[in-house]
Amino acid sequence: MGLLGRVGRGLLWLILVVLLLVLAAVLWLKATSGPQVKGQVTLEGLSGPVTVTRDAWGVPHIRAEASDEDAIFALGFTHWQDRAWQMDFQRRVTQGRLSEVLGEAALSQDRFLRTWGFYRAAQSALPALSDRSRRMIRAYAAGVNAAMGQGKVAPEFRILGYTPEPWTEVDAIAWSKLMAYDLGGNWDEELLAARVQEKLGEDGLDDIRPPYPRGATTILSGGEVGQENAAPSAEAGVTLPGATLAALRAHLETARSLGMERVPGKGSNNWVISGSRTASGKPILADDPHLALSSPMLWYLADLRGPTLRVIGASIPGLPSIVIGRNDRIAWGVTNVNPDVQDLYVEPESARLTGRTEVIRVKGGEDVRLVVRESEHGPIISDVGAGALGPRVALKWTALQPGDTTLDAFLGLNYAQNWPDFRAALRPYVAPSQSFVYADVDGNVGYVAPGRVPVRRGWDGSQPVPGDGSREWQGFIPYEELPATLNPGDGLVVTANNKVLPGGADPLGNLRNWAEPYRAERITALLTAKPEGLTLDDVKAVQLDTVSLVWRDLRPLLLATQPDGDLSRAALERLRGWDGNQTTDSVPSTVYEAWLAELQAMAGDELGDDTRLNSLAVREQLREDGDLCRSRAARVQNCADLLRVSLKRAVDGLAARLGDDLGGWTYGRVHTVASDHVMGEDARVAWLFNHSAPTPGGTNTVNVARPDPETLRQTHGPSYRHIVDLADMNRSLYIGSLGQGGNPLGEHVSDQQGRWASGEYLPMSTDEGDWGRTTTLTLQPGE
Template sequence: MLAAMLLLVVALIATVWTYRVLVLPQTEGELRVSGLSAPVSISRDAHGIPTLRADNVEDLMFALGFVHAQDRLWQLETHRRIGSGQLAEAFGESALETDRFLRALGVRRTAQAQWEAVQGETRRVIEAYAAGINAFVEQHMDARPPEFLVLGLQPGRWEPADTLAWATMMAWDLGANWNAELIRMRLALSLPVQRIQELMPPYPGEQPLPLADYAALYRSLKVDGKLGQHALNAAPPSGIEGLGSNNWVVSGQRSETGHPLLANDPHLKLSAPALWYFARLEAPGFKVAGATMPGLPVVVLGQNEHIAWGFTNTGPDVQDLYLEEIHADDPALYRTPEGWARFETYEETIRVRGRPEVKLTVRATRHGPVISDAPSAGTDGLTGPREAPRYALAMRWTALDVPNTSVEAALAMNRASSVQSFIEAAALNIAPMQNMVVADREGRIGWVAAGRVPLRGPDHDLKGQVPAPGWEARYDWVGYLDPALTPREVDPARGWIATANQRIHGPDYPHYLGSEWALPYRQERIEALLQARQRHDLDSFAQMQADELSLATVKLMPFLRRAQSSHRLAAPVQALLAQFDGTMAAQRPEPLVFWAWSRHLTEGLLADEVGPELLERTMVGSRNYRDAVEGILARDDAWWCDDKRTPQVTESCQDQVDAAFHKALAELEALQGPDPARWQWGQAHQARAEHRPFSRVKALAPLFELRAPVGGDTYTVNVARVSLRADATTGERYLNEHGPSLRALYDVHDPSRSRVMHSSGQSGIVLSRHYHDFLERWTKVNYVPLWAPPQAQGPTLRLEPAR
C-alpha cells in the first residue's frame, strides 16, 4: 500500500513537472513557423523581457504576437472574449449580463467595420501580429495554460478585428462619462438640479455649467422614478473619477544631466498578470522599447532612439446618451427630427456555459447603439417598463467611429524622431484621448492632448451632462474639433510640464472637452515637488513616484481632529491624529482611521438623499463624492447634514462628523483589535491584482491573484485608489485594485539609464517564476532597466520561416 502511494506521488510530481516544462515558453533553440518572410530572434533577459530582432517591421510584429501568446495566452483569450462579448461561453451565466451589454454596444461588430477601412502598413502589421499569435497556438496545443485546462477551453483564433475591438475596450475604460450622465438622470428623478450640482460639483474654482432644468425635462417626459431603483446596478465599470495617471517631463535646464528626463505612471485596474508586457523591438529603421499590451502590435508607452513619451488620461466628454422615443404603435420605429425612422437591428447569439444559448436582438439609431437593449444593464428602469418601453437609450461615442486610426497613430509615434513629429503622429489618435508628454534628444519637450473631440452646438443646453432627447436636432454633434486646436505646450520657459488628469486648460478655453476632471491634488503635489529643487535626476523622479502625502487628506483633517465620541478609543486615536501630517504610510494607523471616518461620513451625509443602494454602487468606479463632502463641510450645509430619515431630529454637520468618527472606531476595533497604535493601513489597504476569473473562486484565488500591503490613497502621487464598497467575494473594504499599473523613468540622452516596472511579472502562467517576480519591486517603487546591455541578454530562440 505504501509503495503504491509513493508511486502515485512520484507519478503526480512527474506529471506536474512535465506539464510545467511543456507549458512554459521555449526560450532557446529554433522553431519553424508559417507566416514569416525571414528569420527572427527572441532573446530574453533575467526578468523575462524579450528583445525581438527582425529584418522588417511585419516580421517584428509577428514575433511580438508570438511572444505575447507564449507568455500571455490566457490574457489574450480574455481580451478577445471581452471585445467580442463571449465571456459567458467560458464563465457561465454570471457573465451573461456583461455579454449582453457588449453585444448591444456592438464593439466587435464595429471593430470589423473599422478593420475593413484599415490600409497600408497598419493593415500589414495587424495581420502579421494576428498571424504570430495563431502560429504559436497552432504549434502548442499539447500544453495549454492552467486556466484553459481548469475551464476545459481551447484558445480561439485571433482575428485582426480583435485587435481593434480590444483597443476600443481600453478606450471604454479611459473615456467613459456615460455613467455620470446616467447618475445625474437617476438623481433628477428625486433631486433638483441645484442639489445634483452640489453632489457632483464642478471643478474647484469653477461655477456649474448653465444647463436647462433637466429634472423638469425628465418629469415632462414621464420617466418613472419607481422604475429607476436598479439603475446602474449592473453597468460594466467605467467613469473617470478616481481613475488617473501621472506624467511629467523636465528640460535640460531643470535636469542634472543637462538633457530632458521624463516620468510616467499610468493608473489602471490591477490584474494578474498586469495589462502591460515589456518588450524591445528592433528592425532596420525601427528600434523601440517599452510597455506593450497583449492584443496590440505596438509599444504603447516607451522610448525609441530619438524620443521618450508617456500618457495620462485626459478624461474628455466623448460620449453622449440619447433618449430615443419609440413609436407607440410600431416599436420598430423611433422619432427623429425629420419624422419616424426604422431602427437598425442585429441578431446576436450568446453561448452560455452549461445553459442554452441566448438570442438577443440589438438595435442602433442614427446616434449609435441602443444600450438599453441589454436587459438588466445599467439603464434598466430608466427608459420605461421593459415589456412596453417608451424610450430607448442610445449612445454616441467617438471610439465607435469608422474609420478609426488610433493604431496607425501608435505606430507613427513608435517611429517619431522629434517632439514635432510625435505631435503630428498624435493627431491621428481617435480614442482614448490622452495627455501625451514627449521629449527628444535635441533637448525639446512637449505635451499635447490627442484624441477626437466632438463639438456640440451653441443651443445644446444640456452640454453632454445628461441624456438628451434624440428627436431634437440641437442635441446632435455638429462636427469634431480640429486636432490642431486641442490643448498643447512645447518648450515652456519654466522648464517642465506635468499632467495628472486635472483640468488641462484655462478658463478662457472653449468648453470642448467637458468637465469630468479629476480633483487637482496629485497635480498640485507634483508641481510642488518639481519646484522643490532646481534640477532633477531619475532618482528624484523615483522619489516623486513613491510620494504618499495626500493633500486631500490634509484638507479634511481639521474636521476629523475636532470629532468627538464616547468610544473608549477616541482619546488615544485623537492623540495619534494630532501628529498626523497626511502621509498615507502602509504601516501607520492614521490613514486607516481617516478613510474609515470619511467613508462613514460620506454615507451619513448622502445616503438619505441619494439612496443607500445608488450610493454604494457609485462610490467606487464612478466617483467617491469627496468633492461633495468637502463642499458640504466647508459651507456647513445644514440641508445635506440633516438626516432626513429622522424627521424629529435635525443633525448638524458636527453631529455627522462625530457620528462617523464613532462608527469608524467601532469598525476598526472589530477589524484590527483594541490597540490603535497597532492598527495598520496596509493590513486593510492591500493592493489586489485580480485574476480573471479565478479571483472569484475561493479555492483558487490564493493561487492566482496577487496581493501586497501598500500605502498611499486615491489622491497621492503614488496612487492606491481606495475601494469604499465591500468586496463582493470577500467582504473586505479599503482594498486597492487600481494604481500605478506601470512606472517608467526615461533618460532621452542616455537610454541605458531608463528604467521601468509593472505590477506583476512578464508571464501570465502561474507556474512561472515570472508570474509574480515584479510584485515586490513594484510595491517598493524599484525598477529594472528598460534597455538591456548585451551581457544581460539570456537565451535566444530563433524563429525560421516554414519551408
C-alpha cells in the same frame, strides 16, 4: 511493530504518494503550458530569422534582421506564449462571447457587450487603417497563430475545457475598444446627473460633483493657450422615469462586474521636465497610468528592433505596438484626458430605429437570441427589463463610430523621430483621448491632447438630451485646435487628469469631467521646489510620493470632531500629530481612509449606497455644513453629528477586523494590492491565481492607491511606471505591477510585484549588459 506504528507508516507513505502525484501534475502542467524560451523553432510567416532574448525578468528583447514586420510577428508570438489566456479572454469580452465558456452566469455581460457592439466597432475600424498598420496587424496575427500552433495549453483552457480559435486581424485591435470605454466615457456621469436631478433638483449636482475649482492647477497656462474660455450655459436634461434609470443602472452594474468602471481618484500621472531644470541638461519624462490591477497584469514589457523599428516600453497583449515607451530619439507618456465624448439621447416616438439579432451561445444551455435596436445616434441601451417599455435611450460615442484610426497613431509614435513626426503621428488618433507628454534627445519637450472631441453649441453634454435634432454634435474640434504646447517657458508640463485649459470652461468637456487637482498640485510643488538640478532619483521620489493633500484640507475639520467613546478618542489622538504620509506602517493612515470611506457615502440616503462623493465634495459639504450630512434614518442633524457617527463606525469596523489595540492597526494589514484573476473568484484556487502585497499611498496621493471602501484593499493604481532619461536612454527605468507571465505556475507571473510595491524599477535598457540572466529563442523562417 504495533498497529499504531503500522498505521503511522502507512499514512506517511500515503502522504508521500499524494505529494509525488501533485509534484508530477505540477511538472506536467509546467511542461505543457510554459513557453519555450530557448533553442530554435521554424515558423511559417517570417521573412528572416528573429532572436527573442528574455532577460532576468522575462522581458523579451526581439531582434529581427529582415523586416520590421518580423519583429511584430515575434511580438505576437511572445504575447501568446506568455499571455494566451488573457488574450483569449479579452477577445471574448470584446465579442460578448463569455457565456460560451462560462455558462449562464455570464449572460448579462454578453448582453451588455453585444448591445454596445464593441467588436462590431473594431470590425468597422479595420478597413480605415493605413497600409503599414494592416501589414503589422497581419504579421502580428501570424505570430500569435504560430505560437498557438506550438501545442502549449494555458491551465485556464484546461480548466474550462475548450480550445481557443485562431487569431484574426480584427482581434488585434478589438481590445482597444474596451480600453476606450475604461478611459474615455462619461455616460455614467450623465446617468448620475439624471438621478440627481430626479432626487435633489437641478442644483443638486454641485453637491455630488462640484465643478473644478476656479484658479486650481491646469495642465496648460493662459500664456500657453493665449486666452481663457468662457463657460457654456448648462441646462437641465431630460427627466427619465425610474424604470428607465434602473435599466441603465443595470447596464452600468454589468460593466462594473467586468472591471469596466470609472473609479474616483483612479487617475494617472505624467510629466516632462526640460533640460533647464535637470542636472544633465537634457529632459526627463515620467509616466504612471492608473488602471485596474489584475492577474495577469494589463501591460507586457518588450523591446523591439527591426531594420527601422527600434522601440522599448509597455505593450498590451493583443495589440501590435508599443503603447507607452521610447525609441532611440523620442519618449512619450500618457494619462487620460477624459473629454466628454459620449452623450445619452432620449429618442422621440417618431425616431427611425433599425434592429439586428445577436445569437449568444451558452455553455450547458440553450442559445439566447438578443435583439439590439439602434437609432442614428447609436445603440438603444435602455432595452433591459422594464426599461424596454419606457423612453428609448441611445448612446452616441466617438469610439463606436466607423473609421477609428487610433492604431495608426500608436504605430506612428513607435517610428517618430522628432516633434513634427510626433504631431503627425497623433493626427489620426481617435479614442480614448490621452494627454501625451513628449521629449527628445535634442532637448525639446511638449504636450498634445489628441482625439475626436465633439463640438456642442449651447449645451454642455452633462445630462441626457432629447434626440429630436436640437442637440447634435457639430463635428469635432480640429486637430490643430486641440491643446498642445512645445517647449513651454517654465520648462515643465504636469498632467494628472486635471483640467487642461484655464478659465471658466474647457472645450474638451464640462467642469465636472476633471479629476480633483490634488495630485497635479503635489507633483508641481515637488518638482518646482528644486528649480534646477533635478535627477532621476528626484523624479522617482515624486512618482512614489504618498503624502495626502486631502488630509491637509480635511485635517482641521476632522480634528474638531467630538469623539464618541474611548476608541474614537484614541483614534483622533493618533491623527492629531500625523503628517499625512500614507506608509504601510502608519496607523493614522488606516483610521483616515476608513473614516473618509464613511464620509464619501453621505449621499446614500438620497441616491443609494452605490453613490460615492469624491474628496472635493466631502470637503465642501463639511466646510459648508451641507445638506448631504443630514440623515433622518441615522438621526444625524448636521455635519458635526456626521463626523462623530462616521468616526465611530470607522473605528468600530477596524476594531472588529484588527482588534482593540490601535498600535496594531498598521496600514499594510488592510491596504494590500488586489491583483486578482478571473479564476480567483473561486476560493479553492484563489491562492494559485491571485496575488497580493502591502502597499502605501491612498486616495488622491501621487502614488495613487485608493482603498476599496468596503475592504480598504487597493484594486486600482499605477499599472506601469517609467522614467526616461533623455541624456542616456539606457539609464531609463520601468516596472509593471505584477509580472510578464500569465501562467500561474511560471517563473515570471509575479516577480515584479514586490519591486513595484516597494518603489523599485527595472532597467529600461537595450544594452545586453543590463539584462541579467538571459535565455534566447531563435525563430527561423519556414521553407
